[in-house]
Amino acid sequence: MRNFDLTPLYRASVGFDRMADVMDRALSADIASYPPYNIEKTGENAYRISIAVAGFSADELTVEVKDGAVIVSGRKASEDESRSFLHRGIANRAFERRFTLADHVRVEGASHEDGMLNIDLVREIPEALKPRRIEIAKPVKAVGKLDA
Numbered sequence: 001m002r003n004f005d006l007t008p009l010y011r012a013s014v015g016f017d018r019m020a021d022v023m024d025r026a027l028s029a030d031i032a033s034y035p036p037y038n039i040e041k042t043g044e045n046a047y048r049i050s051i052a053v054a055g056f057s058a059d060e061l062t063v064e065v066k067d068g069a070v071i072v073s074g075r076k077a078s079e080d081e082s083r084s085f086l087h088r089g090i091a092n093r094a095f096e097r098r099f100t101l102a103d104h105v106r107v108e109g110a111s112h113e114d115g116m117l118n119i120d121l122v123r124e125i126p127e128a129l130k131p132r133r134i135e136i137a138k139p140v141k142a143v144g145k146l147d148a
Helices: 007-011 017-028
Strands: 037-043 046-052 061-066 069-074 095-100 105-113 116-123
Touching: 046 069, 061 105, 061 116, 069 116
Parallel strands: none
Antiparallel strands: 037 046, 046 116, 061 069, 069 095, 105 116
């Protein structure tokens, strides 16, 4: 695997700190596979993160927005020690999963149904950043004086 040094990007740019941080995190992060998730586009400015959280109740899950990221964590309540498993294939281990949000994306809500945690996101572009048409002024014709 390659290692990238982003130091030149930091010292040669102004105002792109967040983008550089995102790239740095993406390149250095460990790729975790638990729990599995989907990210889908549900509309022109709407998205949904669906996370498979089989075995977790809504009370054992936490969705938090902090520092431009959605942080989803699951903590299983203590197990009943009297249960004896012959095979344990369902992972009920604790987890934390982070999703970095783009500018102007906010969490609209979350729901838990049939072992899936769905987080709905919406992108709201401020009026100042939306494209707008600028009218081009036409020259005013000069009215000449009449000499008598």
